[in-house]
Amino acid sequence: xxxxxxxxxxxxxxxxxxxxxxxxxxxxxxxxxxxxxxxxxxxxxxxxxxxxxxxxxxxxxxxxxxxxxxxxxxxxxxxxxxxxxxxxxxxxxxxxxxxxxxxxxxxxxxxxxxxxxxxxxxxxxxxxxxxxxxxxxxxxxxxxxxxxxxxxxxxxxxxxxx
Amino acid sequence: xxxxxxxxxxxxxxxxxxxxxxxxxxxxxxxxxxxxxxxxxxxxxxxxxxxxxxxxxxxxxxxxxxxxxxxxxxxxxxxxxxxxxxxxxxxxxxxxxxxxxxxxxxxxxxxxxxxxxxxxxxxxxxxxxxxxxxxxxxxxxxxxxxxxxxxxxxxxxxxxxxxxxxxxxxxxxxxxxxxxxxxxxxxxxxxxxxxxxxxxxxxxxxxxxxxxxxxxxxxxxxxxxxxxxxxxxxxxxxxxxxxxxxxxxxxxxxxxxxxxxxx
Numbered sequence: 001x002x003x004x005x006x007x008x009x010x011x012x013x014x015x016x017x018x019x020x021x022x023x024x025x026x027x028x029x030x031x032x033x034x035x036x037x038x039x040x041x042x043x044x045x046x047x048x049x050x051x052x053x054x055x056x057x058x059x060x061x062x063x064x065x066x067x068x069x070x071x072x073x074x075x076x077x078x079x080x081x082x083x084x085x086x087x088x089x090x091x092x093x094x095x096x097x098x099x100x101x102x103x104x105x106x107x108x109x110x111x112x113x114x115x116x117x118x119x120x121x122x123x124x125x126x127x128x129x130x131x132x133x134x135x136x137x138x139x140x141x142x143x144x145x146x147x148x149x150x151x152x153x154x155x156x157x158x159x160x161x162x
Numbered sequence: 163x164x165x166x167x168x169x170x171x172x173x174x175x176x177x178x179x180x181x182x183x184x185x186x187x188x189x190x191x192x193x194x195x196x197x198x199x200x201x202x203x204x205x206x207x208x209x210x211x212x213x214x215x216x217x218x219x220x221x222x223x224x225x226x227x228x229x230x231x232x233x234x235x236x237x238x239x240x241x242x243x244x245x246x247x248x249x250x251x252x253x254x255x256x257x258x259x260x261x262x263x264x265x266x267x268x269x270x271x272x273x274x275x276x277x278x279x280x281x282x283x284x285x286x287x288x289x290x291x292x293x294x295x296x297x298x299x300x301x302x303x304x305x306x307x308x309x310x311x312x313x314x315x316x317x318x319x320x321x322x323x324x325x326x327x328x329x330x331x332x333x334x335x336x337x338x339x340x341x342x343x344x345x346x347x348x349x350x351x352x353x354x355x356x357x358x359x360x361x362x363x364x365x366x367x368x369x370x371x372x373x374x375x376x377x378x379x380x381x382x383x384x385x386x387x388x389x390x391x392x393x394x395x396x397x398x399x400x401x402x403x404x405x406x407x408x409x410x411x412x413x414x415x416x417x418x419x420x421x422x423x424x425x
Contacts, residue, residue: 080302
């Protein structure tokens with residue numbers, strides 16, 4: 001049986017199907033990988049409760065472990081502590097930016113209602129300008145919002161700080 | 163919109179308080195999630211089409227976690243799909259507010275706003291529950307619903323303090339929806355019984371915080387809170403409006419026609 005580090009490396013081969021530049025480990029949703037004899041337990045935490053990619057990710061993890069000869073696998077889901085984009089490391093953020101997705105700023109703590117909050121503009125991942133505006137709080141996937149860069153006239157995705 | 167709370171044919175008795183409590187939480191989100199999903203492909207603008215579908219996804223995801231937990235608590239081998247697709251309307255425990263037809267965009271936004279404000283306050287309390295499974299779901303859902311609340315409050319402001327037409331429509335929606343808000347804060351034996359499971363939810367406190375939060379936004383949106391409205395009730399005991407059965411027929415037909423189907 002491979003070591004825990006090896007198992008993490010194998011699971012880390014699995015990419016987020018919706019943001020294919022990030023591995024599921026870089027995304028911060030792999031909580032633990034444990035081997036007990038020939039049995040491997042992978043513990044995941046969802047990004048968003050309804051994220052439709054979670055089942056695909058689970059299957060991809062099983063398939064990837066299987067290519068390394070590990071077939072006795074269970075995948076468990078935990079909710080606590082809740083996933084936050086603060087768990088995405090600096091290298092992964094840079095990968096996001098190069099892929100054309102503005103990386104998330106610090107996750108908000110704040111009150112229950114944030115109506116009067118003035119938002120800092122999100123820098124454009126293409127030209128770096130801060131002359132941008134938010135077009136929609138929601139985007140093509142649960143984890144993204146849509147912005148527009150007034151400098152290079154490009155729409156772009158932001159990985160929502162969450 | 164005229165939707166009198168018609169009494170159903172029967173009430174199902176409370177067998178297990180924690181199961182009931184989780185059904186109430188789960189069914190609110192399943193039913194509202196389904197109503198929101200009806201906007202997919204019909205949103206007034208593309209961004210709002212996507213937003214409503216995203217919110218629906220979060221709510222259905224929360225419902226899935228809550229109903230899975232409810233099934234485990236019940237111990238009768240029913241998973242979240244069995245509970246979502248194979249119960250009748252009288253067995254649903256959602257508040258009447260969430261089952262009303264989606265109406266126009268203003269109605270959907272106003273309902274979402276009234277519910278989001280309620281929901282964040284409920285999760286804010288339940289994240290401290292001494293019940294590990296529920297507290298975990300609550301802390302996660304709180305983050306999502308805060309995001310929803312920001313979106314719905316901003317739209318209430320925009321529509322209420324917008325054009326004459328948008329103002330009139332959301333005021334009318336508020337007037338129609340208000341009598342369905344009282345039920346959200348009702349407490350009964352179920353709430354008292356779950357205290358022994360480590361779950362304490364003071365609805366009196368939730369209600370006063372909700373009123374403060376909601377009134378503040380509505381006032382800024384130049385909208386008037388209806389007064390002296392008699393409140394509708396029944397959903398928590400399985401007595402629903404006629405609308406729920408129609409919605410469930412659509413929501414459940416595929417699962418019932420092809421039980422166990424995978425795709």
